[in-house]
Amino acid sequence: MICPRCKTENGSRTICSKCGFYIYHPDVNNRVKMTKAERAREDAKIMGKKVWKVLKVVWIIIVIVVMSFWILAGLMYLSGGIGLG
Ligand SMILES: [Zn+2]
Known part of the structure; x- marks a missing residue:
């Protein structure tokens, strides 16, 4: 069109x-x-977008967890270093 x-x-x-x-x-x-197949494809596209949104949120959570783990590990390493003097 x-x-x-x-x-x-x-x-x-x-x-x-x-x-x-x-x-x-x-x-x-x-x-x-729209034929039935086309509509199904559109639905799949919308579903894919929803799944991608959820995956993005999950990815952000994983990044935050990993980051905080590394920060904690770093702090523990630092305090351990101070402890050893
Ligand atoms: Zn235009």
Whole structure:
């Protein structure tokens, strides 16, 4: 589909890749009918994004845990060093 605002060809996209204009309208004749397989693929894409979001949070938690472990280890090493004099 061609964006009515900036005339960019967007293929089967419903939102313009250049200006973000929402091309898709349910009452327009040139709408793209989604088959079951296409809809399933879209769902999978959305699910993938959700999983990625959760993974990002898990990754941040792991980084914080590892960081605090290293800080603790460093502090213990420092205090041990002081203890040894
Ligand atoms: Zn556009």
